[in-house]
Amino acid sequence: MRRTVACLAVLLSSLPALTACGGSDSPDEADTEPKVIEVTIEGESVTPNGERVEVAVGQQVDLEVTADVPGEIHVHSSPEQALEYDAGSSTVTIEPIDTPGTVDVELHDPAKIVLQLEVR
Numbered sequence: 001m002r003r004t005v006a007c008l009a010v011l012l013s014s015l016p017a018l019t020a021c022g023g024s025d026s027p028d029e030a031d032t033e034p035k036v037i038e039v040t041i042e043g044e045s046v047t048p049n050g051e052r053v054e055v056a057v058g059q060q061v062d063l064e065v066t067a068d069v070p071g072e073i074h075v076h077s078s079p080e081q082a083l084e085y086d087a088g089s090s091t092v093t094i095e096p097i098d099t100p101g102t103v104d105v106e107l108h109d110p111a112k113i114v115l116q117l118e119v120r
């Protein structure tokens with residue numbers, strides 16, 4: 001049963017390249033896992049600092065945020081996403097982006113570009 005579910009996910013993510021189902025070491029399978037990126041916000045200091053990160057079209061991105069005060073992360077996808085985080089450690093999820101391109105992930109207070117997602 002598990003295998004069937006995994007297979008379906010691979011099929012959905014790799015259309016229209018319909019490859020044979022059943023290969024357990026297909027590289028496509030990794031792309032269905034969420035991308036996890038650590039983000040640290042301390043006053044004016046934000047890490048990462050505008051770094052480019054490649055993600056697949058349709059791939060979920062989880063940001064593990066550690067912050068000194070609560071705030072909001074803006075994802076300039078279409079439509080835009082506003083992700084609130086708490087003080088301390090929390091995880092926020094960027095919904096999968098369906099259009100290839102570069103998407104800025106930023107803070108407005110302080111005004112910083114945290115990441116540029118290269119969706120391809």
Ligand SMILES: [Cu+2]
Binds near residue numbers: 074075076106107108
């Ligand atoms: Cu913004």
